[in-house]
Amino acid sequence: MTATPGPQPATTPSGDASRRCDTQPTRKVLLAAPRGYCAGVDRAVIAVEKALEQYGAPVYVRHEIVHNKYVVKTLEKKGAIFVEETEEVPEGNIVIFSAHGVAPVVHEEAKRGKLATIDATCPLVTKVHKEAVRFAGDDYDILLIGHEGHEEVIGTSGEAPEHITLVDGPADVANVEVRDPDKVVWLSQTTLSVDETMETVDALKGRFPNLLSPPSDDICYATQNRQTAVKQMGAEADLVIVVGSKNSSNSVRLVEVALGAGARDSHLVDYAEEIDEAWLEGVSTVGVTSGASVPEILVHGVLDWLAARGYEDVETITAAEESIAFSLPKELRRDLRAEAKAATEG
Numbered sequence: 001m002t003a004t005p006g007p008q009p010a011t012t013p014s015g016d017a018s019r020r021c022d023t024q025p026t027r028k029v030l031l032a033a034p035r036g037y038c039a040g041v042d043r044a045v046i047a048v049e050k051a052l053e054q055y056g057a058p059v060y061v062r063h064e065i066v067h068n069k070y071v072v073k074t075l076e077k078k079g080a081i082f083v084e085e086t087e088e089v090p091e092g093n094i095v096i097f098s099a100h101g102v103a104p105v106v107h108e109e110a111k112r113g114k115l116a117t118i119d120a121t122c123p124l125v126t127k128v129h130k131e132a133v134r135f136a137g138d139d140y141d142i143l144l145i146g147h148e149g150h151e152e153v154i155g156t157s158g159e160a161p162e163h164i165t166l167v168d169g170p171a172d173v174a175n176v177e178v179r180d181p182d183k184v185v186w187l188s189q190t191t192l193s194v195d196e197t198m199e200t201v202d203a204l205k206g207r208f209p210n211l212l213s214p215p216s217d218d219i220c221y222a223t224q225n226r227q228t229a230v231k232q233m234g235a236e237a238d239l240v241i242v243v244g245s246k247n248s249s250n251s252v253r254l255v256e257v258a259l260g261a262g263a264r265d266s267h268l269v270d271y272a273e274e275i276d277e278a279w280l281e282g283v284s285t286v287g288v289t290s291g292a293s294v295p296e297i298l299v300h301g302v303l304d305w306l307a308a309r310g311y312e313d314v315e316t317i318t319a320a321e322e323s324i325a326f327s328l329p330k331e332l333r334r335d336l337r338a339e340a341k342a343a344t345e346g
Helices: 015-023 039-055 069-078 104-112 123-137 151-157 170-175 194-207 221-234 249-260 296-307 336-345
Strands: 028-033 059-062 080-083 094-097 116-119 141-145 164-167 184-188 239-243 265-269 285-290 313-318
Touching: 028 221, 028 296, 039 059, 039 069, 039 094, 039 123, 039 336, 069 080, 094 336, 116 336, 123 141, 123 151, 123 184, 141 151, 141 194, 151 164, 164 170, 170 194, 184 194, 194 221, 194 249, 221 239, 221 249, 221 285, 221 313, 239 249, 239 296, 249 265, 249 285, 285 296
Parallel strands: 028 285, 028 313, 059 080, 059 094, 094 116, 141 164, 141 184, 239 265, 239 285
Antiparallel strands: none
């Protein structure tokens, strides 16, 4: 006689199993938009590539064309030679000035060295240079908000060194001295934190109520847009990964902005391989963005790395649409090799 089957186990999870299921975090990625290359960086990188195509290697570049390790190494493989000073470029060669801009003295050095030059300075940096020249011409004291030693600050300061005082953040305001408190204007490095810059401006206005502002915002549109996107994701993300190099001012600022917006943790990496898996402990939502000098291939590398660890769901956080483009430096329309050769023979 066949025994009648007893009660069968329930097919639904037990209470404990259900709780484990409910508490398993949903892993997702918030991807910032816009991110990566801005118009000024795109222009500068293409300028080096076009110069190599038109004139052949070597082409010399004074300082890193943009602050990104991958970009610099890629251009070196194509024949670009990066130097720290203009005097390192052999006579009769081409030298490209980086997107960060240079002081007038550097142009003079190139002329003395009989070098053909391509100026790849970002047009938004050039705007700040022109503002410095104009306000110095009107005998203003210019308070330049920026980080000491940054190439952009050095270049802008060189336009009117006798008129410009560097202000490196709110804590530096108390040290500022001017000739006439009624004839003072502020300018800024283009890649700063918007919030910290305005905090510095407010502190300066506390000391100099008649402080004049630049005719238009000096912090570039790309820097502002990338910071806005990070603010939007910061409150929701447990961890924000910023792709960018440590000497990239705007990339470093994105880490600061993420933490200020509420992210529990944030780190700057050049490559996906630099991510520490320990950062993912207890993390359900990862924000990903990149600085304005970072090619998209590096962001894809980070997304692939995260996907391999369960973070496959990607949601884009869009703060703005960008359509700005800058024309290439006018020097690329000339035969610079011939000009440099003529200069050495002349």
